[in-house]
Every structure is written in structure tokens, then in C-alpha cells.
Amino acid sequence: MTSYLLRGVSVLGAAPADLLIRDGVISSGAPEDAEIIDADGLVALPGLVDLHTHLREPGREDAETVETGSRAAALGGYTAVFAMANTSPVADTAGVVEQVWRLGREAGLVDVQPIGAVTVGLAGKQLAELGAMATSAAGVRIFSDDGHCVADPRLMRRALEYVKAFDGIIAQHAEEPRLTEGAQMHEGEVSTRLGLTGWPAVAEEAIIARDVLLAEHVGSRLHVCHVSTAGSVEVLRQAKARGVRVTAEVTPHHLLLTDELAASYDPVYKVNPPLRTASDVHALREALIEGVIDIVATDHAPHAVEDKECEWAYARPGMVGLETALPVVLSVLGERWELIAERMSRTPARIAGLTGHGTDLKVGQPANLTLVDPSARRVVDPAELASRSRNTPYAGTTLPGRIVATFLRGEPTVLDGKAVK
Amino acid sequence: MIKHLRSAADLDAATATLILDTAGEMAALAGREVKKLPTLRGRTVVNLFYEDSTRTRISFEAAAKRLSADVINFSAKGSSVSKGESLKDTALTLQAMGADAVVIRHPASGAPHRLAQWVDGSVVNAGDGTHEHPTQALLDAYTMRSRLGRLDGLKVAIVGDVLHSRVARSNVLLLTTLGAEITVVGPPTLIPLDLAAALSPATKVSYDLDSVLPDMDVVMMLRVQTERMQDSYFPSAREYSRRYGLDIARMRKLPEHAIVMHPGPMNRGMEITPEVADSSRSTIVEQVANGVSARMAVLYLLLGGKA
Numbered sequence: 118m119t120s121y122l123l124r125g126v127s128v129l130g131a132a133p134a135d136l137l138i139r140d141g142v143i144s145s146g147a148p149e150d151a152e153i154i155d156a157d158g159l160v161a162l163p164g165l166v167d168l169h170t171h172l173r174e175p176g177r178e179d180a181e182t183v184e185t186g187s188r189a190a191a192l193g194g195y196t197a198v199f200a201m202a203n204t205s206p207v208a209d210t211a212g213v214v215e216q217v218w219r220l221g222r223e224a225g226l227v228d229v230q231p232i233g234a235v236t237v238g239l240a241g242k243q244l245a246e247l248g249a250m251a252t253s254a255a256g257v258r259i260f261s262d263d264g265h266c267v268a269d270p271r272l273m274r275r276a277l278e279y280v281k282a283f284d285g286i287i288a289q290h291a292e293e294p295r296l297t298e299g300a301q302m303h304e305g306e307v308s309t310r311l312g313l314t315g316w317p318a319v320a321e322e323a324i325i326a327r328d329v330l331l332a333e334h335v336g337s338r339l340h341v342c343h344v345s346t347a348g349s350v351e352v353l354r355q356a357k358a359r360g361v362r363v364t365a366e367v368t369p370h371h372l373l374l375t376d377e378l379a380a381s382y383d384p385v386y387k388v389n390p391p392l393r394t395a396s397d398v399h400a401l402r403e404a405l406i407e408g409v410i411d412i413v414a415t416d417h418a419p420h421a422v423e424d425k426e427c428e429w430a431y432a433r434p435g436m437v438g439l440e441t442a443l444p445v446v447l448s449v450l451g452e453r454w455e456l457i458a459e460r461m462s463r464t465p466a467r468i469a470g471l472t473g474h475g476t477d478l479k480v481g482q483p484a485n486l487t488l489v490d491p492s493a494r495r496v497v498d499p500a501e502l503a504s505r506s507r508n509t510p511y512a513g514t515t516l517p518g519r520i521v522a523t524f525l526r527g528e529p530t531v532l533d534g535k536a537v538k
Numbered sequence: 539m540i541k542h543l544r545s546a547a548d549l550d551a552a553t554a555t556l557i558l559d560t561a562g563e564m565a566a567l568a569g570r571e572v573k574k575l576p577t578l579r580g581r582t583v584v585n586l587f588y589e590d591s592t593r594t595r596i597s598f599e600a601a602a603k604r605l606s607a608d609v610i611n612f613s614a615k616g617s618s619v620s621k622g623e624s625l626k627d628t629a630l631t632l633q634a635m636g637a638d639a640v641v642i643r644h645p646a647s648g649a650p651h652r653l654a655q656w657v658d659g660s661v662v663n664a665g666d667g668t669h670e671h672p673t674q675a676l677l678d679a680y681t682m683r684s685r686l687g688r689l690d691g692l693k694v695a696i697v698g699d700v701l702h703s704r705v706a707r708s709n710v711l712l713l714t715t716l717g718a719e720i721t722v723v724g725p726p727t728l729i730p731l732d733l734a735a736a737l738s739p740a741t742k743v744s745y746d747l748d749s750v751l752p753d754m755d756v757v758m759m760l761r762v763q764t765e766r767m768q769d770s771y772f773p774s775a776r777e778y779s780r781r782y783g784l785d786i787a788r789m790r791k792l793p794e795h796a797i798v799m800h801p802g803p804m805n806r807g808m809e810i811t812p813e814v815a816d817s818s819r820s821t822i823v824e825q826v827a828n829g830v831s832a833r834m835a836v837l838y839l840l841l842g843g844k845a
Contacts, residue, residue: 309736312647312669312707382648426626428646
């Protein structure tokens with residue numbers, strides 16, 4: 118194993134120092150024969166952890182594969198990603214989650230941790246074999262029907278209870294389906310003007326309110342995916358104040374973009390939950406800083422060209438995000454490295470029970486880390502993305518920060534801003 | 539002149555007035571024995587219709603033909619579209635054929651905006667989903683101006699399913715631009731929550747048709763689809779008619795000079811009774827005739843004709 122000496126690196130913005138990586142861990146001692154990486158002006162963060170990624174394999178390999186998604190993740194500074202279950206076939210059995218997990222190992226660019234479906238076929242009727250997925254080689258701990266809400270309250274209660282046996286967690290896509298039939302974008306002034314069916318904020322807030330009460334009642338852990346409204350933040354704030362074991366994520370795009378972008382009718386801005394208003398964006402930023410929202414998760418959702426190059430109503434919802442997440446968060450939060458490490462690495466690893474990630478860059482700890490050049494600026498060019506899909510809402514946008522290198526257990530997955538394989 | 543007509547919001551007061559004035563000149567032509575102008579000779583207008591709409595398609599076709607344009611009718615049924623061709627591929631095909639203008643009717647809101655990104659010619663929105671139908675608003679404004687002599691200060695009630703109505707959206711935008719005062723009326727379930735903020739801050743909302751009628755110069759009844767009943771927007775067709783339908787008794791509440799409009803096709807007995815639809819106050823047949831003139835004006839001006 119090669120050793121690496123990161124010369125003059127600033128760990129989380131601290132004074133520059135050398136950091137030695139040997140045998141997969143942060144090491145001390147003499148840096149003999151170590152390969153030297155000039156890290157002058159670079160900031161080291163613990164490798165980012167994404168609790169919400171769509172890798173599309175198996176089923177839509179034309180949009181993304183575990184390998185291409187892993188490469189995009191590494192280039193975005195991630196060392197672990199959690200792959201959502203809405204593949205084809207659905208990741209609702211031990212067989213499928215093990216397949217995804219194995220593909221992740223073969224790609225070897227990030228740790229790919231499969232998320233299991235809560236219900237068979239994401240149909241919301243019957244629990245999937247959660248225990249079998251938990252005890253599989255993939256060791257699934259997070260379960261989600263993401264893309265669909267577990268809308269049946271009794272089924273949601275059972276799921277929350279059942280996974281207690283193996284310290285699992287249910288990640289809910291909070292969307293009351295009866296309130297969002299045919300919904301195309303945030304319900305408000307813009308949807309009225311554009312004649313697009315509205316997705317009311319209350320459809321998210323009502324499910325979160327119900328689920329925190331259910332989680333409280335049965336004493337289970339609940340994780341809320343992609344929180345998008347100011348009202349949801351208030352529901353979460355109250356639940357947390359009461360001691361409910363709830364955590365929540367926000368996506369980079371909900372921290373930056375608003376529903377006004379739909380006025381172009383370009384479906385690159387179509388996403389679920391939809392882009393909301395400027396006041397929602399403000400509330401989400403505050404909540405993330407405060408900790409009412411625990412983490413940033415990308416909801417990286419690659420789509421083939423034909424699924425976006427069409428009428429708004431016929432387009433699939435979703436945006437790619439792995440390669441732009443950290444730059445977007447930097448543009449929103451500024452260079453608050455401690456906070457960024459907390460929201461994008463440590464806390465997501467803790468929620469998932471993922472050991473070896475989100476640990477401090479101290480001697481003896483696994484060398485999962487990423488190096489960022491905060492002074493660099495980059496104009497996002499969809500053609501340059503490593504993801505197989507091009508549906509980024511940031512085309513032509515200048516974002517701060519460049520991911521220079523990423524290390525997974527001491528081995529570089531990205532060097533000089535390029536994936537090593 | 540603007541290049542596309544995708545939304546009534548594309549029109550400022552001067553442009554809208556120019557279109558209405560031009561429509562007046564076109565209407566004068568309709569009284570002549572030879573109803574044709576050579577203006578668009580050699581130009582190609584494509585009618586790209588993804589929804590059945592005989593009256594709008596025929597209206598555009600007549601308009602283009604009276605201007606001597608070559609007209610190609612492209613209907614989604616029995617075409618490559620029913621074989622799954624995308625809007626973009628269809629657009630590129632039309633582009634290759636050299637369409638100078640594409641008139642599009644489409645069930646998806648915003649389809650004309652997408653189309654305009656893929657073709658070089660002018661795009662005219664002939665109704666997109668629940669978004670807009672700007673030429674309907676132009677012909678309605680033209681009809682009002684012909685009947686009542688002005689638009690500025692005119693009090694107009696738009697009654698019915700505003701939520702799903704592209705006619706309502708375009709009319710609110712255009713008529714406000716031209717100085718009319720709009721009140722939308724309907725059950726609260728069929729009026730968007732943010733209507734005034736979304737379209738025009740001066741727009742008034744009422745849930746009570748009877749109280750609105752005595753002040754109006756124009757009442758425009760919108761088509762209400764009975765399917766909305768199944769979706770609990772209102773309890774029954776009977777209750778809808780009773781609360782928001784225009785019958786003779788209600789019509790009598792209007793001032794003497796007020797007119798009754800409907801974009802068609804009507805549900806006689808639902809939002810409007812036959813007695814009202816066929817009364818002398820009704821402009822429904824006139825609207826159809828004015829539709830050709832208004833669309834002639836739009837094609838003429840978008841394709842570079844001088845007024």
C-alpha cells in the first residue's frame with residue numbers, strides 16, 4: 118500500500134500541517150517513501166456520506182450504473198453513498214441489495230450501502246423482508262420506499278416498530294399521495310400562473326406530522342428524506358423539542374433554487390419534492406445551520422436525456438447532484454468547515470450506523486477524506502459530469518470550491534480533480 | 539413585433555391593441571366577395587394539434603388560408619406521434635420542412651415554450667393544458683370591444699372552473715393589460731388560492747355570482763367538465779348549475795347593455811341554459827367569427843406583415 122503525505126493541508130480550516138496516510142489510516146511518524154501531495158491552500162474534510170443517492174442499477178443502466186454513480190460520488194468528495202431502493206427490480210430482497218452492494222465493491226470508488234425497500238415492490242401494501250436484507254452481506258440498516266410515500270399509517274407504524282429488532286431506521290418520502298395527484302410543481306403563485314398542477318406544502322407537512330407522532334408512540338427512529346418546506350421545519354422543530362427520535366435531510370437544490378425556475382418549462386428543474394419558494398429556502402438554510410435539519414443529502418437522480426427533453430408534465434422528476442453538492446453547500450453556508458463536516462459526513466454516518474466514515478482526521482482513524490480547494494471557482498458544464506446523465510440544474514452556474522482529491526481507506530479515488538479509475 | 543405568442547403575457551397594451559385593430563381590418567375583408575389576401579403567399583403555417591379541437595383548428599386553418607399561406611395540418615392521431623415520437627423530434631421534422639409558424643394545441647402546459655426552443659419559426663399557442671389560450675383571449679377582447687366600444691374600465695366576470703381554464707388565465711392577463719376590471723367567480727375549489735398574486739393583483743375573486751352580476755358589462759361563462767364532480771370539486775351538476783349556472787333569472791340581473799360570452803363548446807343546461815345561450819345578449823356565434831379575424835391578425839403580424 119502506498120503511503121501519502123498531504124503537505125500543508127488545512128484540516129477543517131485549521132492551520133496548515135502535514136497529514137500522513139499509511140496502511141489505510143491516518144498515521145504518525147516519519148513519512149519515509151510516502152508519495153507527497155502538495156496540499157497548500159487545500160482543506161481536508163472527512164469523506165462525505167450521502168444518505169440519498171439513486172444509482173439506477175439494476176434496471177436503468179442507460180441513466181446511471183453503480184460504477185458511474187460511484188465515480189461521480191468520489192469526484193464530489195464522497196466516500197460512502199446510500200443507494201435508494203427504487204431500481205428495477207426493486208431492492209426489496211436480500212438478493213437485490215447484495216447485488217448492488219457487490220457492484221459497489223467491484224467499482225471500488227466509494228462504499229455503496231444499499232437501502233432496502235420498506236414494502237414489496239414499493240407498492241405500499243406489504244412489508245418487504247426487512248430482516249433478510251438486514252442480515253444479508255449488504256447489512257442494510259436504512260429502509261425507504263423513496264419515490265413513494267409509505268402512506269398507509271398502519272403499515273408505517275409496523276415498519277417503524279419492526280426495524281427496532283436490528284436498529285434499523287425508516288427513511289420516509291413524505292408526500293400524502295391523495296394531495297399530490299398529478300402534481301407537477303410547488304403549489305403557489307407560479308403554478309397558478311403556469312397552469313401546472315400544484316404540489317402543496319401541506320402534503321409533505323401532514324405526513325411528517327403524522328410520522329413523528331407514530332415514531333414517538335412506538336419509540337422508533339424516523340428519518341425524513343428531502344425536507345422542502347418551512348412548515349416541515351416547524352413540525353420537526355417541535356418534535357425534536359419533545360425528544361422524538363427523528364432526523365431529517367435537505368438537498369442542495371432545495372437550499373439554493375426556487376419554483377420561479379419552472380417558468381422556463383424546462384424539466385431540468387422538475388424534481389420531487391418540487392422546488393419551493395424563497396421563504397422556504399431561507400427556512401431550510403436556517404434549519405440546517407441550527408441542526409433542526411441534521412444533514413445534507415443529494416437525492417442524486419440521474420435521468421436519460423429523453424426523460425427530460427420533453428414536455429414538463431411528461432418528464433421524470435429529479436436532478437443529478439453528487440458532483441455539485443459540496444460546491445452548492447459552500448455557496449450557501451460559506452467556508453464553515455466544522456458545520457459542513459457535521460452535516461455532510463459525521464451526522465449522516467451516525468444516522469446510518471456506518472462505522473469508519475465521518476470520523477475525525479486523527480491518528481489511527483480510517484483515511485476517508487476529501488481535499489477541497491475553496492478558492493477555486495467552477496462553471497458547471499453538464500458535458501463534464503462523470504455521471505452518465507446530464508440533468509443538472511446548475512449548467513452555466515459558477516460555484517465555489519473544487520474537489521481536488523478523495524481518499525477511500527487510504528487509497529486515492531480522485532487525484533488532481535480526476536477519478537483514478 | 540414579438541416572435542412567438544405563447545402567453546397573453548407576451549403582449550403589452552400597444553401590441554395587443556395593434557392586433558385588435560388589425561383584426562378589425564381583417565374582419566372587413568370577410569364581408570368581401572373574395573375573402574383572401576396575398577400577404578402570406580409562399581409561407582408555411584403548420585397546425586400541430588395534439589388534442590381534438592375541431593373549432594380551433596378550423597379557425598386557424600381558415601385564418602392562414604385567407605392570408606394565402608400554405609397550411610399543413612398535423613394531427614397527433616394517426617401520425618408518428620401516436621407511434622411515440624417525441625415533441626422534439628416532431629419539432630425538428632417541422633423545422634426541416636421549413637415551417638414559418640407552428641400553431642400548437644397540446645394537453646401539456648408549457649408545450650409551446652418547449653417547442654419554441656426547437657424550431658426557428660414563430661410558435662402560436664392554440665391552447666396548452668391548463669395554462670393559456672391567448673388567441674381565445676384576443677378574440678374575446680375583440681368581441682367585447684366591437685359590442686361595447688371599449689375595453690378600458692370594462693367590468694368583466696369570468697365564471698366557473700378557473701383553476702383548470704386556459705381561457706380564464708389568458709383573459710385575465712390580456713384584459714387586465716387592456717384596462718378591464720376582472721372578477722373571477724366560482725366555487726372556492728375551482729379558484730386557485732393565489733390567483734390575484736399569480737396573474738394580476740387587481741383581480742377580484744367572488745364566490746357569489748348573484749351579487750356580482752348587477753355591476754358587470756360582460757359575463758364570460760367557462761365550460762365546466764362534469765368529471766370534476768367525481769373529484770369532489772363540487773357535489774353535483776345540479777348544485778353547480780344552481781349556484782353558478784347562468785339562467786334567464788340571473789341574466790336579468792345584468793345591466794341592459796351587458797353581454798354574455800362563452801368560449802365553447804358549451805354544456806347547455808350546466809353552466810349556461812339554452813335560453814341564455816341563444817338570447818340576443820349572447821355573443822357565442824360572433825366569437826367564432828371573430829376568432830378567424832383575430833387569428834389572421836396574429837399570423838399576419840407575427841410573420842412580419844405591416845399593419
